[in-house]
Amino acid sequence: MVFVDSYPKTSKLVRSEFIVAFAALGIGALFGVIQALHRTGVFRGFVSSADYYTILTAHGVLLALVFTTFFIAGLFTWAVASSLERELPHRIAWTAFWIMLTGTALAAVAILGGLFGAPSVFGHSLSADVLFTFYAPMKAHPAFYIGAALIIVGSWIAGAAYFKALWEWREDNPDERIPLQTFMVLTTMLMWYISTIGVAVEVVVFLIPWSLGLIQNVDPLLTRTLFWYFGHPVVYFWLMPAYLVWYTILPKLAGGRLFSDPLARVVFVAFLLLSTPVGFHHQYVDPGIPEGYKFIAMTNTMFLLLPSLLTAFTVVASLEHGARQNGGSGYLSWLRSLPWDKPAFSGCALAGLMFAAGGFSGMINAGMNINYLIHNTIWVPGHFHLTVGTAFALTAMAISYWLVPQITGKPLRQRSLAVIQPYVWFVGMALMSNAMHRAGLAGIPRRTAEPTYDEFAFQGVAGTVAEMRLQIAIGGFLLFVGAALFLVVMADTLLARRGGTLSVNGTIPAPLSGPEHSPRILDNYKLWTAIALLLIVIAYGPPLASMVVDGLFAPGSPPIPV
Amino acid sequence: MQVHRFEKVWLGAALLLIVGFIATVAYGSVGVGVAMVDDSGGQINAQAVQSGNTGTPFDDPGVVQESEDHYVVYVVARQFQFVPGSGDDPIRVPADARVTFRVTSADVVHGFSVVETNINTMVIPGQVSEVSARFDEPGTYGLVCHEYCGAAHHTMGGSVEVVPTDEYESQQQQSMNETQLQSPEVGN
Numbered sequence: 001m002v003f004v005d006s007y008p009k010t011s012k013l014v015r016s017e018f019i020v021a022f023a024a025l026g027i028g029a030l031f032g033v034i035q036a037l038h039r040t041g042v043f044r045g046f047v048s049s050a051d052y053y054t055i056l057t058a059h060g061v062l063l064a065l066v067f068t069t070f071f072i073a074g075l076f077t078w079a080v081a082s083s084l085e086r087e088l089p090h091r092i093a094w095t096a097f098w099i100m101l102t103g104t105a106l107a108a109v110a111i112l113g114g115l116f117g118a119p120s121v122f123g124h125s126l127s128a129d130v131l132f133t134f135y136a137p138m139k140a141h142p143a144f145y146i147g148a149a150l151i152i153v154g155s156w157i158a159g160a161a162y163f164k165a166l167w168e169w170r171e172d173n174p175d176e177r178i179p180l181q182t183f184m185v186l187t188t189m190l191m192w193y194i195s196t197i198g199v200a201v202e203v204v205v206f207l208i209p210w211s212l213g214l215i216q217n218v219d220p221l222l223t224r225t226l227f228w229y230f231g232h233p234v235v236y237f238w239l240m241p242a243y244l245v246w247y248t249i250l251p252k253l254a255g256g257r258l259f260s261d262p263l264a265r266v267v268f269v270a271f272l273l274l275s276t277p278v279g280f281h282h283q284y285v286d287p288g289i290p291e292g293y294k295f296i297a298m299t300n301t302m303f304l305l306l307p308s309l310l311t312a313f314t315v316v317a318s319l320e321h322g323a324r325q326n327g328g329s330g331y332l333s334w335l336r337s338l339p340w341d342k343p344a345f346s347g348c349a350l351a352g353l354m355f356a357a358g359g360f361s362g363m364i365n366a367g368m369n370i371n372y373l374i375h376n377t378i379w380v381p382g383h384f385h386l387t388v389g390t391a392f393a394l395t396a397m398a399i400s401y402w403l404v405p406q407i408t409g410k411p412l413r414q415r416s417l418a419v420i421q422p423y424v425w426f427v428g429m430a431l432m433s434n435a436m437h438r439a440g441l442a443g444i445p446r447r448t449a450e451p452t453y454d455e456f457a458f459q460g461v462a463g464t465v466a467e468m469r470l471q472i473a474i475g476g477f478l479l480f481v482g483a484a485l486f487l488v489v490m491a492d493t494l495l496a497r498r499g500g501t502l503s504v505n506g507t508i509p510a511p512l513s514g515p516e517h518s519p520r521i522l523d524n525y526k527l528w529t530a531i532a533l534l535l536i537v538i539a540y541g542p543p544l545a546s547m548v549v550d551g552l553f554a555p556g557s558p559p560i561p562v
Numbered sequence: 563m564q565v566h567r568f569e570k571v572w573l574g575a576a577l578l579l580i581v582g583f584i585a586t587v588a589y590g591s592v593g594v595g596v597a598m599v600d601d602s603g604g605q606i607n608a609q610a611v612q613s614g615n616t617g618t619p620f621d622d623p624g625v626v627q628e629s630e631d632h633y634v635v636y637v638v639a640r641q642f643q644f645v646p647g648s649g650d651d652p653i654r655v656p657a658d659a660r661v662t663f664r665v666t667s668a669d670v671v672h673g674f675s676v677v678e679t680n681i682n683t684m685v686i687p688g689q690v691s692e693v694s695a696r697f698d699e700p701g702t703y704g705l706v707c708h709e710y711c712g713a714a715h716h717t718m719g720g721s722v723e724v725v726p727t728d729e730y731e732s733q734q735q736q737s738m739n740e741t742q743l744q745s746p747e748v749g750n
Contacts, residue, residue: 050713053713262563285599287683288688291597295591305580369591372682376682454649454717555689560669
């Protein structure tokens with residue numbers, strides 16, 4: 001039975017969440033190509049260099065916060081309903097959806113106001129050119145902070161719906177192991193609850209009252225530390241859903257089954273434990289933070305490589321198993337027996353491949369001293385366009401080709417466009433990201449409209465600056481084409497009338513090694529949450545205490561509108 | 563729990579890689595002496611930096627010779643320039659001497675990086691960033707604000723001129739003499 005017929009209410013919810021996510025993707029991708037052409041100097045006619053930062057803020061917020069959170073909400077809603085075989089508590093889930101949508105609208109209006117002369121609204125100029133990280137004391141319109149807070153609060157409520165579904169399921173199934181997909185969703189949400197406390201405190205306790213003029217000053221170091229308490233785990237909030245897809249759906253698409261259910265659980269528990277006490281690795285070169293705390297964060301970060309390295313093994317092993325089921329043989333020639341013409345498969349597989357490259361550049365970022373060379377250079381966006389921009393985004397697009405037919409009952413339309421789309425994305429990202437990494441080695445900064453200076457000129461390392469610019473521009477353009485192809489396929493499929501038979505189904509074959517082989521303690525959420533909190537107290541307790549001991553708002557900075 | 567033999571080997575190799583990374587970073591800091599930017603610079607009142615009455619050398623930023631082989635460069639980062647550093651006011655330091663940059667912000671968060679060197683720090687209002695370096699090669703180095711700081715962020719650059727030691731000392735002497743000529747009461 002097709003998912004939409006089994007769970008019509010949940011399907012409607014997933015569709016709504018996906019539609020918001022896709023709209024954000026479209027606008028975000030358009031803003032992305034504007035930046036790629038602007039900062040490389042290929043074409044600067046869309047916006048002024050001052051408005052570039054409005055576009056950059058919108059690109060970051062729409063893609064890294066709105067697209068991700070709404071898509072993840074949709075994917076998780078499907079995964080919980082499908083693996084627990086029940087409709088989700090829809091009143092809670094719809095409340096979450098509307099709160100997140102309200103937050104998105106507030107934040108988007110605040111940001112885009114910057115393109116329309118920042119008119120005064122409720123006594124504050126309507127703009128939020130503060131980028132995705134909104135470091136104080138740059139001040140945005142209060143609506144921006146309130147909107148961001150609502151998106152987070154909405155995601156918390158969405159999580160409550162997943163937990164409620166589990167408790168209902170538990171009453172009917174007192175002795176069964178939590179199904180793997182639900183286990184992954186809930187572990188991710190626990191990580192999310194713990195890590196979003198940081199940004200929630202930053203925004204609700206400090207930035208909202210400060211932007212409204214209720215408090216005079218905030219401590220820029222404290223607020224950025226609270227941001228990065230959240231700012232690294234958020235990347236695992238993007239990544240873990242991609243892992244959910246790679247572990248539970250990709251092996252089936254490859255023609256086989258998951259290698260090991262127990263190790264998948266171990267990996268997710270490791271993320272719950274280690275995702276948060278690492279945030280100082282974004283602050284390696286911050287003043288005011290003793291070196292010892294940075295060293296602890298560095299060590300935790302390196303151990304956080306372990307679950308990803310284990311994932312690389314399991315995913316590749318599952319693919320190889322699938323390929324051999326399809327008749328593949330040899331050491332590497334089994335790769336030819338994978339369904340590279342199926343976009344759901346090829347997109348996930350290419351995303352995984354690029355994530356490996358992104359993982360390696362991430363190891364450089366994590367290396368506390370070598371980070372000096374690349375900190376805040378364009379190397380960093382080169383890195384995260386491989387991770388969130390491909391490992392997450394391309395997986396999300398690819399799995400939509402498989403999932404959207406099941407939540408609509410409509411076969412995928414424009415199949416030929418869908419088949420080439422992952423390759424377009426892959427080539428575009430390969431061009432853009434390699435050039436960004438190399439430009440970063442030359443010291444070219446990120447987050448700038450015009451990376452050229454009166455006082456000196458950059459010298460290319462491993463290539464010329466002009467060649468890198470060209471690759472970034474062409475790559476950025478191809479990525480825009482890739483996003484557009486995806487949206488055409490989705491729009492045509494969603495708007496089509498129901499009819500025809502689906503070539504996909506949601507049955508997930510049992511893993512080669514099932515949950516019965518794993519110790520029950522893995523499903524003990526209380527234990528893992530307690531250990532995760534303990535690690536956070538160790539990593540964050542002393543530095544946060546030293547920042548607030550001299551006063552919560554000191555050393556203080558008054559707001560500076562931008 | 564059942565773990566496949568290959569997976570055990572992979573797990574072992576992964577752990578080895580991780581421990582190896584941590585060991586190289588530890589060696590870099592203990593053995594080679596790559597120090598991290600930390601809290602050594604202390605705190606400062608950002609609004610006092612803005613109005614120039616901190617009672618510290620940040621009120622009149624520039625290069626101060628601490629000892630024969632040690633120069634301290636006080637830099638104020640503000641929207642959208644480094645003082646000194648930007649435009650026709652480069653930071654001038656001698657080669658082969660210990661140079662400590664003390665950088666702070668008068669307004670928002672900035673970045674301070676000397677291109678293609680390990681000098682790279684955030685500049686946060688209320689904090690003083692402290693980075694020490696030794697330039698082996700004389701020449702002009704690019705200086706970049708690498709954190710978005712407002713609408714004209716992209717114009718915020720500068721340069722560091724590293725001059726050979728003897729040349730630096732004679733120029734220093736010359737400019738001191740000039741200062742004395744103009745205002746004899748300053749100079750000593």
